[in-house]
Amino acid sequence: MSEMSNPAEAAAEQPSEPRTSRFEQWRGRIEYQAMSLGLVCALVALLLLLGNQVTHERIAYERLQDRMAVMRQVLPDALYDNHPLEESLTLDDPELGRLEVYPARLDGMLTAIAFQVSTPGYGGAIDQLIAIDTEGRVLGVRVLSHKETPGLADRIEISRSDWMTGFDGLSLSNTPLNEWAVKKDGGRFDQFAGATITPRAVVRGVLQALQFQARQAEAISQEEVRP
Known part of the structure; x- marks a missing residue:
């Protein structure tokens, strides 16, 4: 006659399902995706702003020089x-x-x-x-x-x-x-x-x-x- 297995022992012998971390649960939500997209856009905007600040003065100077070059062609020195x-x-x-x-x-x-x-x-x-x-x-x-x-x-x-x-x-x-x-x-x-x-x-x-x-x-x- 076979022994009756203990329910607790049977449960312990069954393979447990992998637990889903809180981060993985949050990552699948729309709120997380929207926030991630917003952060990426903010980062890109910041980089563009910094790039514009770095090149603004140089661009303005070159534009002025170009206009002055044309000005000298129509206005005698x-x-x-x-x-x-x-x-x-x-x-x-x-x-x-x-x-x-x-x-x-x-x-x-x-x-x-x-x-x-x-x-x-x-x-x-x-x-x-x-x-x-x-x-x-x-x-x-x-x-x-x-x-x-x-x-x-x-x-x-x-x-x-x-x-x-x-x-x-x-x-x-x-x-x-x-x-x-x-x-x-x-x-x-x-x-x-x-x-x-x-x-x-x-x-x-x-x-x-x-x-x-x-x-x-x-x-x-x-x-x-x-x-």
């Missing part, structure tokens, strides 16, 4: 002994809205201004930096950025063509209003084969700049004499 970019003026214009103007001064006297205008071209906005002296003459025009068709509209880039220098010395007084257009429209400026919209936009931008300078000449002078 002999016309100013100040730092136009650091002495900018903000003017509200009825036609062009709010514009930032960079005054050039020599021995404290205003000699010219430079500012950016934007006109719609074929592929998007064409941003130009234009300098005009106190007599209302164009000193220089350079394109800062554009999205025009490569190969067709490249002539607005000074590195590819001298077309932009055709505005130098022009003013509202020595160039009649009807000449501020491309030749196809009865004006004096060459158009580009297959890309007439682009030169039209640039010409319009330069004309708008001259008209802005004429409207704002008194306001700019008043800003200059403020303490």
Whole structure:
């Protein structure tokens, strides 16, 4: 006759199920996953912030140097002994809205201004930096950025063509209003084969700049004499 096993002993002989730790139980919950995702996002944001802080000053310096390099192309060095970019003026214009103007001064006297205008071209906005002296003459025009068709509209880039220098010395007084257009429209400026919209936009931008300078000449002078 076989012995009857003790229930306690039988239970002890059976293999016990592995115990689940509190951490493993918590890890499977939605709250844990949400908290983990939040911590990862916070860490990434912190790293991005630190990286931005480290590179911000360098980026700002390089941007200033790039803008100064273009400024020197439109503003002759002999016309100013100040730092136009650091002495900018903000003017509200009825036609062009709010514009930032960079005054050039020599021995404290205003000699010219430079500012950016934007006109719609074929592929998007064409941003130009234009300098005009106190007599209302164009000193220089350079394109800062554009999205025009490569190969067709490249002539607005000074590195590819001298077309932009055709505005130098022009003013509202020595160039009649009807000449501020491309030749196809009865004006004096060459158009580009297959890309007439682009030169039209640039010409319009330069004309708008001259008209802005004429409207704002008194306001700019008043800003200059403020303490």
